[in-house]
Amino acid sequence: MIDASHLAILQGIGQQTILQKGDFFIREGQVPRKFALVQSGLIRYYYQNDKGIEFTKSFIAPGNVLASYTSMLNQSPSLYFIQALETSTLLEINYKSWLSLQEQDSYWDKFLIRALEKGYASKEKRERDLLLLDAETRYRNFLLEFPGLEQQISQQQIASYLGIQPESLSRIRKKMIG
Template sequence: MHHPVSSKKSLIRYVNNFVELSDEETHQLESSFEEVHVKKRQFIVQPGFTNMHRAFVVKGAFRAYVITNDGQDHTLQFAIENWWVSDFNSYIYQHPATLFIVALEDSTILQIEYNQEQDLKKSNHKFETFFRIMAEKGLAFEHRRILFNLTNSAEARYENFLLNFPNFVNRVPQYALASYLGMTTEFLSRIRNKRVKKS
C-alpha cells in the first residue's frame, strides 16, 4: 500500500521552521492531515457552505475571490507551494463561507479538518503555538497589504508584488492579479508594457 508520507515532508519541514517537533509529534501531525488531489478549475470552497478544512499547498496554485452583488470579481488571496489557503473567517467561526477558492492548476493539498486541529492544539502546546504563529503572520500580512494598497499608486502596488512574490507572477492569470492589486486588466497591461519598454 502506498503511504503518502512523502507529500507530508514539505508540511513537516514548514512546521519545523516555527516549532521543533519530535518523531512522535511529527507522526501525530502527519496523521491529522489528509492528502487531496484537486483538478484545475475545481473549487475547494464555495459561498454558502461552511469551510471545514485548512489547506496547505504541496503542489499547484489557488485563487480565493469574492463576487460582489454587481457581479464584480475581487481576488483576496493567491496560494502556491508552502502557502495555506482557506476561507479563514468561515473556518475559524464555522460559519458559511463567503469566498470561492479555485485551483488554477492541477494541485495537491494537505488538509486538516476543523475538529482535528482543535484536538491537536489541546493535545500539545507546540501545535497551539504553531497555529497561533500562523494566525499572527496571516493577520500582519493582510494588514500590510491593506495599508500598502491604500497608500501607494497602482504602479507601486505592481512593483511591490513583483519584488515580494516573483514566483506568483507567471502562475496566476492576469485578470486575477489585476483584481488582487485593485486595478483593471487593461491598466495592468499598460503597466507591464511600460516596464518591458524600459528594460
C-alpha cells in the same frame, strides 16, 4: 513552519487531496469544516460581487495554511472562494480533529499563533499597499513578491489582486517596457 515529527502527526489525522486547476477547496456560502497545508501548487482566495466581478484577496503558495478561518471558527458561511490556479496537493485537516489534537499538545497552539501572525502580517501589508501606493508601485511590488507568477496566472487575476482594471494593468506594463 512545521517539523517532520509534527507533520507526521498531522498526516495521521489528515487526508492528502489533489485539486485540479479550477477546483475549489471551498466556495462562498459553504460552511468550512476543514483547513489545509498547501504542499504543492498555487491557490487563490477571491471575492465575487453580485455582478460576477472577481476581487483577488491573495495567492497561497506551498508551505502555507489554507483556510476560511473566521468562517470555520464561527461555523458560518465563507465569504470568499478558495480555488486552485494549478494542480495542487493539499493535506486537509478536519477542524474537529484539529481541536482534539490542539487540546493534547501545546505545540499546536504555537503553530496556530505562527500561522495567524503570518496571515495577519500579510493582510496588513496588503491593506497598506492598496491604501497608500499607486497602481504602478503595487504592480512592481507584486512582481517582486511573487516572482514568475505573472507567467502562471491571467492578467485579469493580477489586475483584480492589484485593485485595478485589466486595461490599466496593460498601460502600466507598456509603460514599464517602453
